[in-house]
Amino acid sequence: xxxxRHDVLAAQAVLDLASRADGxxxxxxxxxxxxxxxxxxxxxxxxxTLLDETGQVDYVTASDETCRRLEEDQLELDEGPxxxxxxxxxxxxxxxxxxxxxxxxRWPRFTPRALGAGITCVAAVxxxxxxxxxxxxNLLSADRVPTREDLCLAQLLADATGSCxxxxxxxxxxxxxxxxxxxxxxxxxxxxQAKGVLxxxxxxxxxxxxxxxxxxxxxxxxxxxxxAAQVTQGVIPAELDTVV
Numbered sequence: 001x002x003x004x005r006h007d008v009l010a011a012q013a014v015l016d017l018a019s020r021a022d023g024x025x026x027x028x029x030x031x032x033x034x035x036x037x038x039x040x041x042x043x044x045x046x047x048x049t050l051l052d053e054t055g056q057v058d059y060v061t062a063s064d065e066t067c068r069r070l071e072e073d074q075l076e077l078d079e080g081p082x083x084x085x086x087x088x089x090x091x092x093x094x095x096x097x098x099x100x101x102x103x104x105x106r107w108p109r110f111t112p113r114a115l116g117a118g119i120t121c122v123a124a125v126x127x128x129x130x131x132x133x134x135x136x137x138n139l140l141s142a143d144r145v146p147t148r149e150d151l152c153l154a155q156l157l158a159d160a161t162g163s164c165x166x167x168x169x170x171x172x173x174x175x176x177x178x179x180x181x182x183x184x185x186x187x188x189x190x191x192x193q194a195k196g197v198l199x200x201x202x203x204x205x206x207x208x209x210x211x212x213x214x215x216x217x218x219x220x221x222x223x224x225x226x227x228a229a230q231v232t233q234g235v236i237p238a239e240l241d242t243v244v
Contacts, residue, residue, distance in 0.1 A: 089133035
C-alpha cells in the first residue's frame, strides 16, 4: 500500500498537536487543532467548545469568523450541535441541515442561522484528556458530509491535542487541566480585543488581523496571548503597525 501525501500531512498534524515545548500557549494549540481539521478534512470550518468550571458551555476558538459567530449564536440560543456535543461528551454523527429536515425540529433557531451562513452539515467529536471529557471539536461543512474516516481522523487530532494538554505524558489532575482551559478562555477574550484593535488601526477585517498577529508571534517565538495583551494596551510592534 503506497503512502499518500494526505497520510503524511495527517501524521505531521498529529505530531504537531501532540508535542509542544514547555510553557506552550493552550489557546494557540486549540486554534491549530481547528486549522489542521479544516485543512485535512475539507470541512468549511471547525471550532472548539469547552465546559467551564461552572459546567456551562463556552467557545474557546474557531477556524474563522463564520464559525465563531455560529458558536456565539448557539451559546446565546442555548441550542445547537456545539452545545449538545460539549454537554454530552460523545461524538455527534453528521447531521444534515435543511429547513424541512429533523435538524430544524432539533435546533429550530440555530438551523436557519447556520443555513444563512452557508453551513449544510454539522458533526463533532469529543475533546478529552486522560479520558476526562473537556469539550468538543465541532465540524461545520458547506459542501460535503464528513465520512466515517473523516470523523476517525478528527478524533485522532482531538486525542493528540488532549495528550498534549497532559503536558508530555505527565498526567495532570482533571482540575489542573481545567485550570489550563480556563486560562485559554480568558486569553480568547484578550485576543478578540487585539484583533479588533488591529483591524480598526490597519483597516483590515478581523480574520486578516488575526492572521497577522499569529504570523508576528510565531516569527519571533512569542506567545500569542502576550502579543495580544501588548496590542490591547496600545503597544503595537512597528512591523504590525503597517498598512500593507
